[in-house]
Amino acid sequence: MTDNFRQAMFVMLVPVIIISHHWLETSMTSHMAVQLPLLVFVGALFAGLLQTYSPRLVVFGQRYRISLLLYSLFTISLWMLPRLLDAALYQSSIAFLKWLSLPLAGISLVLCWRHLPFVLRGILHLELLATLLRLGWLYLIAPQRYCVSYGINDQQQLGHVLLGYAAVYGLFLASSVLLGGRRAN
Amino acid sequence: MTTRTQSVTAQPRERLYLQLYIATTLAIFVLMMLAGVVMRAVQGTYIHMSPDWFYQIMTLHGAGMVGIAGLAGVSIMWYFLRRYVSLTPGLFLANLILFIIGVVMILGAILLGKFGGGWTFLYPLPAKSMGLWSHNAAAAYVGGLLVIGIGFLLFYLDVARALLAKYGSLGRALGVNQLISGRIDTDHPPTVVASTMVLIVNTIGTLAGAVILVLTLVNLYYPTMQIDALWAKNLIYFFGHVFINATIYMAVIAVYELLPKYTGRPWKVTRPFLAAWSASTLMVIIVYPHHLLMDMVMPDWMLVLGQVISYLSGIPVLLVTTYGALVQIHHAKVRWDTPAKFLILAVFGWAAGVVPAIIDGTIVVNQVMHNTLWVPGHFHFYLLLGMLPMVLGFLFHISRHENETTKDRSVGMGFWIFMVSALLFIFMFLYSGVMSVPRRWAEHLAAWIPYDQWAALFGLVVLLSMLFFTVKLLARLTHIRLEA
Numbered sequence: 001m002t003d004n005f006r007q008a009m010f011v012m013l014v015p016v017i018i019i020s021h022h023w024l025e026t027s028m029t030s031h032m033a034v035q036l037p038l039l040v041f042v043g044a045l046f047a048g049l050l051q052t053y054s055p056r057l058v059v060f061g062q063r064y065r066i067s068l069l070l071y072s073l074f075t076i077s078l079w080m081l082p083r084l085l086d087a088a089l090y091q092s093s094i095a096f097l098k099w100l101s102l103p104l105a106g107i108s109l110v111l112c113w114r115h116l117p118f119v120l121r122g123i124l125h126l127e128l129l130a131t132l133l134r135l136g137w138l139y140l141i142a143p144q145r146y147c148v149s150y151g152i153n154d155q156q157q158l159g160h161v162l163l164g165y166a167a168v169y170g171l172f173l174a175s176s177v178l179l180g181g182r183r184a185n
Numbered sequence: 186m187t188t189r190t191q192s193v194t195a196q197p198r199e200r201l202y203l204q205l206y207i208a209t210t211l212a213i214f215v216l217m218m219l220a221g222v223v224m225r226a227v228q229g230t231y232i233h234m235s236p237d238w239f240y241q242i243m244t245l246h247g248a249g250m251v252g253i254a255g256l257a258g259v260s261i262m263w264y265f266l267r268r269y270v271s272l273t274p275g276l277f278l279a280n281l282i283l284f285i286i287g288v289v290m291i292l293g294a295i296l297l298g299k300f301g302g303g304w305t306f307l308y309p310l311p312a313k314s315m316g317l318w319s320h321n322a323a324a325a326y327v328g329g330l331l332v333i334g335i336g337f338l339l340f341y342l343d344v345a346r347a348l349l350a351k352y353g354s355l356g357r358a359l360g361v362n363q364l365i366s367g368r369i370d371t372d373h374p375p376t377v378v379a380s381t382m383v384l385i386v387n388t389i390g391t392l393a394g395a396v397i398l399v400l401t402l403v404n405l406y407y408p409t410m411q412i413d414a415l416w417a418k419n420l421i422y423f424f425g426h427v428f429i430n431a432t433i434y435m436a437v438i439a440v441y442e443l444l445p446k447y448t449g450r451p452w453k454v455t456r457p458f459l460a461a462w463s464a465s466t467l468m469v470i471i472v473y474p475h476h477l478l479m480d481m482v483m484p485d486w487m488l489v490l491g492q493v494i495s496y497l498s499g500i501p502v503l504l505v506t507t508y509g510a511l512v513q514i515h516h517a518k519v520r521w522d523t524p525a526k527f528l529i530l531a532v533f534g535w536a537a538g539v540v541p542a543i544i545d546g547t548i549v550v551n552q553v554m555h556n557t558l559w560v561p562g563h564f565h566f567y568l569l570l571g572m573l574p575m576v577l578g579f580l581f582h583i584s585r586h587e588n589e590t591t592k593d594r595s596v597g598m599g600f601w602i603f604m605v606s607a608l609l610f611i612f613m614f615l616y617s618g619v620m621s622v623p624r625r626w627a628e629h630l631a632a633w634i635p636y637d638q639w640a641a642l643f644g645l646v647v648l649l650s651m652l653f654f655t656v657k658l659l660a661r662l663t664h665i666r667l668e669a
Contacts, residue, residue, distance in 0.1 A: 118349075119276065122342035126388070130395045137400060137416075143409050177345065178385075180354020 003052050010045040017042065025089060028082075028150035029158040033165065036079055036102060043106025051111070061111035068112035075105040080135065082146035082155075089149050129169055136162030196667065199267075202278045204662050206260040207580060209281065211655040213253040213288070214573070218651055220246040222644040228629045229637030237317060239627035240301030244326075247304030248291055251429050252333055254568065256284055257576045258435030259340055262383065264583070264667070265376045265442045270347035276339050283336030290329030298322020303625070305425065306330075308417035312405050320405045327405075331398045334391045341384050341391075348381060355381050359466065360459035371453045375441040378459065382466045383431045389470060390427030393420045415482055419473075426473040433535060433567065434465075436575035437506060440528050443582050444510060447525035448517040452509060461501030468498040478551040488548060495546030499539045507536045523596050524585075527578030530604055534570025538563060541615060556625075559618025566611045569647070570604070577654060583669040584661035599653050606646035613640035 017024075017038050024035040051057050061068065078084060079102060087094040113121070139159030145152040220242050226232045227239055234242075263277050294300040300322040302310045311323035345355070352358040358381040363369050397420040403410050441452045474491030477483050510532040519525060541563035545554055554560070581596070617636045622629065629637055 118346040119273075119339060119342040122345060123338065126338065126392060126395075130392055130399070133396045134399050137396070137412075138403065138410065141410060141412065143411075177349065178354060178356045180349065180352075180356065 003049065006045050006048050010042065010049060013038065013042050013045070027157075028085065028147055028154040029161050031085055031150075032080075032082075032158055033161045036098075039099065039102035040076065040106040040109070043103030043108075044110045045106075046103065047107040047110035050107070057111060062115045065112035065115040068108040069116065072105040072108040072112070075101045075108075080131075086147050086149050125173055129166055129173065132162050132166035132169065136160070136166060196274075199274045199277075200665060200667055202274060202281065203260060203264065203667070204665060205278075206256065206281055207662060207665070208659065209285070210253055210257045210260065210576070211580075211658060213249060214257075215648070215652055215655050217246055217249040217253060218644075218648045220249070222641060222648050225637055225641040225644050227627065229634055229641045231638065231641055234627075236627035237299065237301060240303070241295050241299060243625065244301050244303050245292075245295050248326075248330070249288075250568070251304060251425070251432075252284065252288065254432040254572055255337065255428060255435075256281070258383075258432040258572075259337070261439050261576065261579050262344075262376075262380050262435040263340070264579070265438050266344065266347075266380045269374050269377055270344075270351050272347050273343045276343040280336040280340040283332050283339070287329040287331075287333035287336070290325050290332060294318075294322045294324075294326035294329060298325055300326045302326070305421055306401060307421060308401060308404065308412050308414050311401055312408060324402055324405050327398050327401050331395065334394050334398070337387065338391050341388050344380060344384050345388075348377070348384070352377075355385060359385075359463055360454065361463055364456065364459050364463060369454065369456050369459070371455070373454045373459075375452055375454055375458065376438045378454065378462045379434055379438050379441070382462050382469075383434050385466055386427050386434075386469050387431045390424045390431070394424035394428075397421055397424065415480065418477060418480065422476040423470075423473045426476060427469060429564075429568075430469050433572050433575075434469075434502070436531075436572050436579070437502075437535075439575045439579040439582075440506060440510065440532060443524060443578065444513050444528050446582075447520045447522060447528075448513045450513055450517055452513065455505075458505045458509070461505040465498065465502045468494050468501075472498040475546040475551075478546075478548050479555050492546055492548050495543055499542070503536055503539060507532055522581075522592065523600060524578040524582035526597075526600050527574040527581065530600075531571050531574035531578060534574060535567045535572075538565075538567025538571050541566060554618060556623055557618040558614045558622045558624050561624055562611055562614030562618050565614055569607050569611065573651075577658075580658050583666060584658060584664045585669065586664060593657070596654070596657055599650050599657075603647060603650035603654070606643050606650065610640060610643035610647050613643060 017035065021035065024030045047057075051061075079098065084094065084098075088098045089095070116124075136159045139155050139162065141159075142152075142155065145155050147155070223232060223234075224239065224242055224246065227234045259277075259280060263272060266272060298318050298321065300311075300314075300318045302314070302318075302323065306323070306327060311327065312320065314323070348355060348358045356362060358377055360370075360373055360378055363373065397417055400410075400412050400417070404412055445452050471490060472494040474483065474487040475495040476491075478488055478491060510529065513519075514529065541559065545551055545560060545563060613636055617633065617640070618624075620633070620636065622633045622636060
């Protein structure tokens with residue numbers, strides 16, 4: 001991804017997320033499966049730009065790679081809890097934390113990613129894939145709704161979407177290792 | 186492209202790790218065989234045991250044998266693959282440590298927690314034991330499998346890293362680019378091709394296992410989360426089928442690498458060889474529905490797929506391996522030392538064992554035979570006389586003295602005793618299957634007991650011969666060479 005493309009994406013996405021936040025939060029599916037990943041993605045784009053203009057960040061990412069990874073994993077895992085989605089709708093402090101912590105998780109992940117060993121990156125890819133499958137399945141079979149703000153149909157729709165994400169992500173991973181292009185370091 | 190990247194100078198640390206693998210493998214193989222013989226002796230009324238204990242031992246035997254076959258396969262794959270790509274010794278050891286932790290958890294679940302739900306832990310059995318075992322025992326069993334899976338995944342990811350670093354993509358490591366371009370590099374190592382196939386299928390299989398194992402855990406403690414039983418069975422059998430098949434595909438590397446040393450003919454990669462391994466990569470993944478032919482609620486197309494691919498799945502790799510082995514020995518001055526004998530026996534056991542498997546993969550036969558002892562007959566055939574001899578041939582080869590010329594007559598005799606007793610043991614399974622003796626029954630009708638008694642006796646001889654090989658191999662453990 002070139003810097004210009006990254007800049008254009010960033011400039012375009014930030015207002016889109018801000019303007020559409022009410023609409024995205026009306027459904028559990030769009031809240032969890034669209035808004036939250038977009039917030040992480042915006043952070044990731046920003047980190048890519050920062051690294052271009054400040055090479056010292058590369059050294060920072062190398063030095064604090066474990067802390068950065070733990071922060072991003074913890075934050076992303078936390079926001080998978082349905083209860084936090086509810087809280088973000090009704091408590092402004094939690095909503096503020098969402099808008100702050102998720103982009104920071106994206107920034108942290110990008111800063112540490114290239115400094116992680118291949119095997120650890122592989123584990124993270126596979127665990128994310130497995131988590132999408134497990135959560136998707138659980139949301140489909142859960143007998144009651146886990147967010148008071150959203151209905152059970154919405155929850156089941158989220159399950160389907162997460163399974164769809166898993167399928168796309170699995171195909172992406174498979175094609176990248178089977179067809180290659182880049183060599184593992 | 187295929188130059189050897191690692192120094193062949195023996196590295197003490199790697200050698201020690203391999204010795205630990207071998208000692209663990211041999212010890213667990215013998216113990217699991219003992220468990221198997223005990224089960225047959227119980228069915229044959231030689232030993233009295235409560236059904237609860239029988240099912241606990243059955244669970245132990247099934248899970249233990251599958252696991253240890255995987256560990257043995259990993260040691261063979263690692264031993265030869267490290268000659269072509271750079272593997273990380275620490276992750277090789279990490280796999281063993283996680284395996285042992287997982288085994289301890291599983292042993293605790295079975296022997297202390299009395300878990301007896303079979304290696305298949307089929308939903309909803311782990312959570313519905315009718316008081317025989319607790320949820321914690323089931324969770325320890327499932328957790329043990331998860332820990333073992335993580336260890337294997339670490340090893341496979343290290344293999345992926347090494348293959349991608351050298352070949353750029355798994356497609357190239359598998360030789361797909363050569364198939365497409367038509368330019369076959371005969372120096373492309375068969376070990377790399379087989380390892381790539383195993384890496385692909387077992388990573389997908391382990392992923393499926395990781396999903397269903399965690400959902401089983403969720404169901405144990407949150408029973409309201411009810412899983413679709415058919416989906417659960419599909420995932421469990423996909424994971425189990427791929428894992429046990431991969432053990433043979435890892436072990437067969439020993440045939441490709443070692444048989445040429447005894448025949449003096451190199452094992453070259455050919456177009457059919459590459460095509461066979463590529464085809465099997467796909468077919469091993471999609472053939473698993475042949476385990477579910479009795480599930481009438483499965484979609485018809487999947488059952489038909491299971492039967493058709495069963496006919497095709499084993500054939501490509503098996504054919505190129507069997508044909509390759511015959512080409513190796515045909516009119517060649519073969520040095521018929523113990524490793525060579527075991528490797529040829531292994532190819533026979535694998536090839537012959539597939540025949541009853543294919544018969545059982547036929548829907549109309551399966552509906553009658555699948556719950557009989559025919560099924561343990563076919564998988565014991567290609568595991569006991571296919572996979573295990575590959576491991577023994579490998580171990581006897583790498584533990585030889587560098588200039589060993591004299592033959593150990595006792596091992597030679599042990600080979601024949603092992604082969605004949607294993608064949609008879611397997612035939613008792615198959616014959617019992619033909620006589621409609623059900624499998625997974627702790628107690629048998631009086632008419633079936635003579636079969637069980639013969640099987641127990643033959644099994645005892647197999648166990649004793651394996652014990653003899655184990656003692657011999659442990660005594661030679663210090664002679665193991667990484668460059669053998």
